[in-house]
Amino acid sequence: MFKTTPEVGGMGHSIKRKEDLRFVQGKGNYVDDVHLPDMVYGHLVRSPYAHARLKSINTDKAKQLPGVLAVITGEDLAKANLAWMPTLFFDKQMVLATGKVLFQSQEVAFVIAEDRYTAADAAELVEVEYEELPVLVDPHKATDPSSPILREDREEKSNHIFHWEVGDRQATDKVIQNAAVTAKVHAFFQRCHPAPLETCGCVADFNSATGRLTVYLTSQAPHAHRQRHRRARVLRRRFHQPARARHRRARNQVLEERQVRADSGFRANPWSRYPHLGCHLAGVPEGVAGREDQMTESPGPMANRRSEQNS
Amino acid sequence: MAKKQVVHVKVNGREREAEVEPRMLLVHFIREVLGLTGTHVGCDTSHCGACTVLVDGKTVKSCTMFAPQADGCELFTVEGLIKDGQLHPLQEGFKEEHGLQCGFCTPGMLMSSYALLQKNAKPSEDDIRWGISGNLCRCTGYQNIVKAVQYAAQKMEQGGTK
Numbered sequence: 001m002f003k004t005t006p007e008v009g010g011m012g013h014s015i016k017r018k019e020d021l022r023f024v025q026g027k028g029n030y031v032d033d034v035h036l037p038d039m040v041y042g043h044l045v046r047s048p049y050a051h052a053r054l055k056s057i058n059t060d061k062a063k064q065l066p067g068v069l070a071v072i073t074g075e076d077l078a079k080a081n082l083a084w085m086p087t088l089f090f091d092k093q094m095v096l097a098t099g100k101v102l103f104q105s106q107e108v109a110f111v112i113a114e115d116r117y118t119a120a121d122a123a124e125l126v127e128v129e130y131e132e133l134p135v136l137v138d139p140h141k142a143t144d145p146s147s148p149i150l151r152e153d154r155e156e157k158s159n160h161i162f163h164w165e166v167g168d169r170q171a172t173d174k175v176i177q178n179a180a181v182t183a184k185v186h187a188f189f190q191r192c193h194p195a196p197l198e199t200c201g202c203v204a205d206f207n208s209a210t211g212r213l214t215v216y217l218t219s220q221a222p223h224a225h226r227q228r229h230r231r232a233r234v235l236r237r238r239f240h241q242p243a244r245a246r247h248r249r250a251r252n253q254v255l256e257e258r259q260v261r262a263d264s265g266f267r268a269n270p271w272s273r274y275p276h277l278g279c280h281l282a283g284v285p286e287g288v289a290g291r292e293d294q295m296t297e298s299p300g301p302m303a304n305r306r307s308e309q310n311s
Numbered sequence: 312m313a314k315k316q317v318v319h320v321k322v323n324g325r326e327r328e329a330e331v332e333p334r335m336l337l338v339h340f341i342r343e344v345l346g347l348t349g350t351h352v353g354c355d356t357s358h359c360g361a362c363t364v365l366v367d368g369k370t371v372k373s374c375t376m377f378a379p380q381a382d383g384c385e386l387f388t389v390e391g392l393i394k395d396g397q398l399h400p401l402q403e404g405f406k407e408e409h410g411l412q413c414g415f416c417t418p419g420m421l422m423s424s425y426a427l428l429q430k431n432a433k434p435s436e437d438d439i440r441w442g443i444s445g446n447l448c449r450c451t452g453y454q455n456i457v458k459a460v461q462y463a464a465q466k467m468e469q470g471g472t473k
Contacts, residue, residue, distance in 0.1 A: 016406070023414025024402040026349015026389035030415065033348035116339075117332065197353040197361055197415040197449045 031201040034216045039203070040069060043119035045109035045126045047101035050137070051148065052130040054097060054108070062111060062125040067118035071126060072110045074098035084153075089162060092153075100133070102150045316379045322347070323391030331378050337371070338362040340378035341388060349389040349418045353447070360446030363419035364388045370426045372445070389418035392425070400466040401425055401459070410459030412450035419446045424460045434464060 004010050022028055059071040074096035077083040084092045097108050109126050113119035134148040141147050142159040149157050176182055202217040315330045322345055329344045341350050341364065350373060353361035362373040365387035392399040401421050404410065411417045420443055427434060427442035434442065439460045440453065448456060 017409070020406040020411060020414070023411055023417050024398065024405050024421065025393055026347070026418045028349075028414045028417075030348075030351070032342075032352065035343070035346075117334065195449060196413065197359060197447065198351070198413065199353070 030198055031203060031216050031218050032198075034203045036203065036205055040112055040114055041116040041119045043111045043113070043116070043123040044107050045111065045123045045128065046105040047097065047108050047128075047130070048104065049101060049130055049132055050104040050135040051133040051150065052101050053133060054099060054101065055129040055131050056127075057109060057129075058127040059109065061127065062122040065113075065118065065122045065125060067114040068111065068122045069114065070112045071122065072096065072112070073108070091161060100150075100152060101130070316382075318378045318382045320345075320381055320384055320386050322386040323388060333377065333379050335378045336374055337364075337366075337376040337378050337381050338373035340381070341373060341386070344378075347388050347390050351415055351418060353415060353419075358447065359416070360419040360423065360443075361416050363422045363446060365422060365426060368426070368429070370423055370445075387422070387425075389421055392421060399425075400463040400470070401428070403466065404459035404462035405456070408455050408459040408462050410451060410456045411448075416446060416448045420448065420456055424456075424463065427460070428464055428467060432464065432468060434460070436461070 003012050006013060009015065054074075057073050057075070059073065062068060062071045074083045074094065075098060077096055078098050083095055083098045085095050087093050094102075094106070096110060097106050101108065108128055109123070111119050111122045111126065113122055136142060136147050136150060136159065147159060150159055151161070154161075198218060200218050202215060205214045205216075206212075207214075313333050316333050317328060317330050318340065319326070319328045321327070322341070327345055329340070331340060331344060335344075338350060338352055341347050342352070350364055351361040352374060353359035354374075357372050357375045360372060363370050364373045365371070366373075366376070366381055366384050368385075368387075392402055398406070399421075401424055405417060405421065410420070423443050423446050424439070427439065431438055431442075436457055439457050442460070443453070443456060
């Protein structure tokens, strides 16, 4: 077999990683290591219920706490038409809940404060009144007529949100019809949680003088984030009139991607929305998710996904 | 808010002092006040060990200690391992044996392994696995980390390094 010499390297030779030198010295520069002048911190208030109507949100006490700069709710965002955003699956989702929460740990309010401890304290002071609604925990029952309908925003009153099909159905049916033996398999997958050691996080830095938004984030899909950040233009229109007037540029967003090698396949989720929002309201915030946030919010394969082979 | 407290530490040989809230966690003190961001936060529950540092020579998960509790102590973090531009044998071992991928757990792994080798210069594989049992790695796995520590133990024995 052809093999190059060790000096030439390539196929059949092991190579040393170039990036290790910084990691073994503690100079990895992860998102949580980014510290910008005047940086402020964000903390999310999440729903303890899987399905509930939001009756009221009182942010007065939280806002009065020294060091708190802003407390944002879904209603605030709705005023700017920003309460909903598009998802990667051609649907839309709430940025901060309005009307109802549809899953446990859904984001209900976002607190921005001068330091992370104050932000966490203030989040505790946000008073949310919920009216519990029947929950739907078994995906197999999602389309039963007796199941509660979660989405009120859609015209079709159904829990069937999207349909995904690939391949040639007719050809496949034909093959199966003519097969000597057919088998039907129900495969069950447990809830699987991809959990890299570095949690999701983001630092957003909007420069009102240049009109540039720089976002530092943990992501495997910076392009998806960039798409989300197109909304920055909408935001500026609302909150940064002068900047917009002077710097109306199409490409004024910079994404800087940080360590994402241990992505485990879930960081396409556009987590950066919160720091980004805060950025336009209060300066230069950061939002790095804690482990609890990570375990409860981040998407993994659905529980009990069922695959079926027609016979 | 509680009255701020002065915390004086010697970190990697340097004297440092700052006034902090008494509830400030040692890991935040190290990362945000002292600016040494090599020590990481990976969980809220003291499971992961990414924040492991040495306090007076003993490994501590710095997210489970308040900064004022470290007042008057000597801290040793990952940034202190390199000496005169020379990597510590452990750092070299992790590099040579592919003991890391994303590198997030590495500082904690290095500090736990460092403490182990101080106590036990010739650890068995079992000793090493016990030594890093408080640290989680989510990408490389432990096989190569064990090899990295063995590499360092051997090199330190030959070179007489501490």
